[in-house]
Amino acid sequence: MQKQLLLGDEAIAQGGIDAGMSGIYAYPGTPSTEITEFVKASKEAKEKNISANWAANEKTAAEAALGMSYAGKRTMTCMKHVGLNVAADPFMNSAITGVNGGMIYVVADDPSMHSSQNEQDSRVFGKFALIPILEPSSQQEAYDMVHYGFDLSEKLGVPVLMRITTRLAHSRSGVQRKNHVKQNDFKLPEDLRQFVLLPSIARKQYKKLLNNQDNFLKESNNSTYNKYINGDDKSLGIIACGLGYNYLMENYPDRKVPNPVVKVSQYPLPVDMINKLYDECDEILVIEDGYPVVEEMLKGPLNKGKKIHGRLDGYIPRDGELNPNIVGEALGFPKTKGEEIPSLVAMRPPSLCKGCSHIDAYLALNEALEPYTKGRVFSDIGCYTLGALPPFESINTCVDMGASITMAKGAADSGMFPAVAVIGDSTFTHSGITGLLDAVNDKSSITVVIVDNFTTAMTGGQPSSALNRIGNICKGLGVEEKHIRVMNPLKKHHEENVKIFKEELEYEGVSVCIPTRECIQTLNRKMRAKAKAKK
Amino acid sequence: MKKKDIILAGVGGQGILSIAATIGYAAVQSGLYLKQAEVHGMSQRGGDVQSHLRLSENEVASDLIPKGKADMILSVEPMESLRYLPYLHKEGWLITNSKPFINIPNYPEENLIFDEIKKIENHVLLDAETIAKDLGTSKAANMVILGAAFPFLDLEFEKFEEALKFIFGKKGQDLVNLNTKALKAGRQITENKLDKR
Incomplete structure (x- = not known):
């Protein structure tokens, strides 16, 4: 079969389809979104009856995947790095329950924060959960490692973390597919108490996980994805993790590195290879994208052995994504x-689209807030976060999914009035509902603005999980009906919208304003499809 | 040919990925290795976007082009072509559309941008919109720009024709023909410039 040109994300999706995956669960988040999108759009996946699902958030996604694993099937759950914070509960505990069918957590980190609020390194999380980690260095490896990862997960009885970064997720290259693997048959766990984490059982399961660590290490030492490559120049030994290996190779046009190299793509660290490198070489350089995870492990807090270079001693910058230049300079190349x-080249930051409903919502909100001092608007993660930039400068916070409502509540409880939250429909169902319930129960004086554009817009228009039910959800949570105000964010309704905002800002209790108008991108897409269908 | 490293530049929504897809298809059909790093996510909303496209006879290592090593900057917007100068090799070519995309209040004066572009010895500055409009539709402007890059790509023209058939074939032969014409018009501009040297 000819090679296919696939994004790293797509290679992982195709890997799942070919490796006997029965279901995939995710909440969209750059740079992980395209994995699930690919499976959803795949004809083969449909023919194979693979269940492809957008979940309300990463936690519900991971738990659904764990349920599928319980039933003996192979499954994948995908998220961006900060999504793993949301799914941390099932993630940590599924390491203790172990799996029945193979399970892979694919987590896409975003060093340099191209589309994120931090650059946390998910390898730390993998180590925390004590499970094996795969870190592909190419699209082909990403594809192959899905096959390998499912086998490994089933062999070792634990979920496996596949850690990728933006650069691999969103870069395209030729991928050679493997033979198809049949999906697992439905099969209950042999021990029906395996997944019951009552303390007495959890203690046993945890010991099992700890005892299993030696096996994880053995797999890493013998893995074909970890390699010891000999070199004559022993003054420096190089450890290159994931994509770091490519940047290393880029600096040697003949692809021959004079120094010994350990290529790491599977963790726990292949200690046998690292030991050999340490013994043979005078100094060590660690090339890793993200946090100095491996470097810290080798150095330890005392740092008394041979010199270990990397992000901690300035050989490589402490933050930001790696690239061939950074690695070249660390190697001493000019x-x-x-x-x-x-100097005339101006910045061109992203901006709200022409015709976007958020523009009208912000213009009305800004006007309604004019009588008060600035700094009262707590916001959230989505396209509307761009309202922080000129010309709007409408919002004052963006921290994590759902934090707008809860932070507004905390500020209101301290006496701030009015306190406003701005959150999108999809973010509201992801993590805003519980916060609103808190506010209702405590009768906190907040005005929640749910900018409802019927979609998860920033990641490309995935479905909104409570389409047309936002108002009813608020009502069900106990928000008074007369303080749930649906509005139409259009220029011609500006005066009316300002008036509604003003009334609700002055209300001492929980009020919800819902500017409701479809995302201009999804609307245009639908119109184009309609025009095409007519032809 | 050993390798071609190309920075594609533009503004989110201008369709640089359609250029990348066309070159990518032609390159794969020519038996080359390829890596192409794209920008997805927030920047696509009217921000500056770029794609690193790397073609080679040998397997490509890094998804990113090292600074100072790009053989070409191919841009659909004049100011954006300048943003990536640190990547361009001294003998590399800068090929850019001349029509500005103005969505910021502090967009510099056009002539000053053109002056900067002309400082680069190897440059092609072309008005792709007007050329495409003369052929029938300004929508083919990106193919005019790609055509202007053709003489430096070391790929056969037939491979590009095949790529256009593959990409636009479903939408009808007329569109394939139009884009092929646009490609040829762009190619002509660069070839004329090279003849004069």
Whole structure:
């Protein structure tokens, strides 16, 4: 079969389809979104009856995947790095329950924060949960490792974490597919108490996980994805993790590194290879994208052995994504660079689309808030976060999914009035509902603005999980009906919308304003499809 | 040919990925290795976007082009072509559309941008919209720009024709023909410039 040109994300999706996966569960988040989108759009996946699902959030996604594993089937759950914080509860505990069918957590980190609020390294989480980690260095490895990861998960009886980064997720290359694997038959766990984490059982299960660590290490030492590559120049030994290996190779056009190299793509660290490298070489350089995870492990707090170079001693910058230049300089190569960027080149930040409903919502909200001092609007994660930038400058916070409502509540409880939250429909169902319930129960004086555009817009228009039910959810949570105000964010309704905002800002209790108008991107897409169908 | 490293530049929504897809298809059909790093997510909303497209006879290592090593900057917007100059090799080519995409209040004066572009010895500055409009639709502007890059790509023209058939074939032969014409018009501009040298 000819190679297919696939994004790293798509390679993982195709890997799942080919490796006997029965279901995939995810909440969209850059750079992980395209994995589930690919499976949802795949004809093969449909023919194979693979269940592809957008969940309300990463936690519900991971738990559904764990349920599928319980039933003996192979399953995947995908999220961005901060999504793993949301799914941390099932993630940590599924390491203790173990799996029945193979289970892979695919987590996409975003070093340099291209589309994120931090650059946390999920390998730390994998180590925390004490499970094996796979870190592919190429699209082909990402594809192959899905097959390998399912086998490994079933062999070792634990979920496996596959850690990728933005660069691999969103880069395209040729991928050679493997033979199809049949899906597992339905099969209950042999021990029906395996998944019952009552303390007495959990203690046993945890010991089992601890005893299993030696096996994980053995797999890493023998893995074909970890390699010891000999080199004559023993003054420096190089450990290159994941994509770091590519940046290393890029600096040697003949692909021959003079120094010994350990390529790491599976954890726990292949200690046998690292030991050999340490013994043979005078100093060590660690090349890893993200946090200095491996570097810290080798150095330890005392740092008394041989010199270990990396992000902690400035050989490589402490933060930000790796690239071939950074790695080249760490290796002592001269800087390469073309001309400077001319000073007239202006910044071009992303902005709300022309015709976006958030624009009208913010213009009305800004006007309604004019009588008060600035700094009262808590917001959230979505396209509307762009309202922090000129010309709107409408919002004052963006922390984590759902934090707008709960932070507004805390500020209101301290006496701040009015306190406003701005949150999107999809973020509201992801993590806002419980916070609103808290506010209702405590009768906190907050005005919640749910900007409802019927979709998860920033990640490309995935479905909103409570489409047309936002108002009813608020009512069900106990928000008074007369303080649930649906509005139409259009220029021609501006005066009316300002008036509604003003009334609710002055209400001492929980009020919810819902500016409701479809995302201009999804609307245009639908119109184009309709026009095409007519032809 | 050993390798071609190309920075594709533009503004989110201008369709640089359609150019990348066309070159990518032609390259794969020519038996080359390829890696292509794209920008997805927030920046696609009217922000600056770029794609690193790497073609080679040998397997490509890094998904990113090292600074100072790009053989070409291919841009659908003049100011954006300048943003990636640190990547361009001294002998590399800068090929850009001349029509500005203005969605920021502090967009610099056009002529100053053109002056900067002209400082790069190897450059092609072309008005792709007008050329495409003369052929029938300004929508083919991206193919005019790609055509202008053709003489430096070391790929056969037939492979590009095949790529257009593959990409636009479903939408009808007329569109394939139009885009092929646009490709040829762009190619002509660069070839004329090279003849004059």
